[in-house]
Structures are given as C-alpha cells and as structure tokens.
Amino acid sequence: MILSLIVAADENNGIGINGNQPAFISADLKRFKSITQGNTIVMGRKTFEALPKGALPNRRNIVLTRQHDFRADHCEVIHSPGEIDNICQPGEKVFVIGGGEIYRHFLTRAGHIYQTLIHHTFSEIDTWFPEISEEEWTVEGREGPFRDVKSGYSFSYIDWVRI
Template sequence: MSTISIIAALGDDNAIGKQQQMLWHMPFDMKRFKDLTTGHAVIMGRKTFESLPNGALPNRKNVVLTTLPEAVFLDSFACESMHDALNLCEKEDEVFMIGGAMVYQQALKMADKMYLTRVHHTFEDADTYFPEIDFTLWDEVEHRDFPADEKHPYAYTFHTYVRKDPATKAPVYQHKN
C-alpha cells in the first residue's frame, strides 16, 4: 500500500490561502515541495488545480478531485472521489495530498506522514485554513528552522511528522490492495 503524505505550508494561524492563491512566495519551501513530490503522484482539489500558474505539475502524476461530470484537466487525471483517486495511485510508493483545505480535511484522517512548512506569521486576510491537527497522534521526525532573509519575508520551519499508530487512520478511505 502507498504511503499517503500530506504536504502543506501554513501560517502560525493555519492560514493556507486567500482568494484561491497562496499568501506568500517562499522559494526554499517551493524547492522542498518540488524535491519531495517529483516522481510521485499528487492528489489535489479542483480549486487548487485551477490556481496552479502553469497547469499540471511536471514529472508527477497529477490527480484532480472534482464532482463535476465530464471535467477535463490538461495532463491530469480527474477523479470523482478520494477512493477513486487512491485506487488510481495504488502502485505508487508515496502519494502526496497537496491541498487545498477541503482535500487536507479528508487527508488528515488517513495520512501516514505530513510534511508541513510553518510560516511564522499570522495572515489576517486569509480565507482558507488548514484543519486543526491533533498533534498527539503524530511524532515529529524532522524540525529545521530558517530565518527570514532577502528571499523569504518570514521565518519558517520545516517539520515532518509520522503517524504514531496506524490504527488511528480512518478506514473509510483505505484503498483496495
């Protein structure tokens, strides 16, 4: 079975977006995202796909969730349910849930791993938030702090968490073997 991983960048207040866009430009976080996800499958919501500046992410299997029948997304697979999306990725070693909030909400219950970048700022104009995380369910296995600099307007931290106990995963989205 694939490792299901969440990857997200979130403010101190869990903010992740505003008017269908990101709230910051943080190149080192973008590099981490690219390094981790390249060569793997990424699952995203229709709104996140539509917010990508250049369409589907290159060198990754792009899977877009939508309830819209007949939806077509260039260089991507459209799926009508999370179950279908995971089945489409069942041969992948790691599948990344890349947002947005609606997808993170579902992914949080079934993920094995989370790569979170905490952007140390409160974004009062945000309109989209990562869901509340129960950190008692997770072990932190990576923690790297970085200061703000000329390319990064805010200090930030790379965290990696692994689920302590697979029994706490929601069975509803487990895909077929």
C-alpha cells in the same frame, strides 16, 4: 499507497487567500519540488486552477472534483476521495497538496505531514489546514527557522509522523 500531506501554513494553519497561497517562499517551493518530483500528487480543482502553468511536470497529477465534466490536460480526474484506492498502486508515494477540503478528506489516511510553518499570521486567510493533533502526530524532524530574503518571512520545516 503511501499517503502524505504537504503544506505551507501560517501560525493559525492558514493556507489560502482568495485561491492563492498566502506567501511564496523560494526555498519552500524548491523543497516541495524535491519531495514530490517523480511521485503522485493529489489536489482539488481550485488548487489545480491556481497553478500558473497547469499540471506540475515530472509528477502524476490527480485532480479531485465534484464537477463530472471537468477535464485537465496531463491530469487524471477523480470525483470522490475513495477513488484514489482504485488508481494508485501499493507502495506508490502519493502527496496531497491541497486545498483545505482535500486535506480534510485525506488527513485521517495520511502517515506523514510535510509542513512549512510560516512564522506569521495573515489576516486575509480564508482557507485553513486541519489542526494537527499531538495525540495522533509527533514531530519526526524540524529545521529552521530560516528567513526568505524576497518576502522577509521567517519559516521552519516540520515533518510529522502519525503515532
């Protein structure tokens, strides 16, 4: 299994406000789709429930939850982070897509982080991405800044690789 994290975060690593992303940036959503399509995505229950149409198409959807009676159409459900090893194959590309607690569970196992950095600080943030330590991670690529016409936010793509 090749494990990566993919995240959109503000300048303070903020990723959520009341169960939703702080901003929806069209180019970021397209990038997310192009990177994850045809691969496996892992998310927490709250992230799954925030998806407007349920399971994301053209991807294997895995939901991690403590709720043993939780069911989700077109998703596999696991109840501990370690179960991922039992259901994913060697070489399978797996992308952790949130939320905060799920990112913390998998950060130490990931080899790559695909970050969209929103050049803004949202005051209402209640969920954060873990700190990316430059002692453990190095920037492999950086693009931007770009400006989202609809939201007005400036953002950059930063690809991190584990040292």
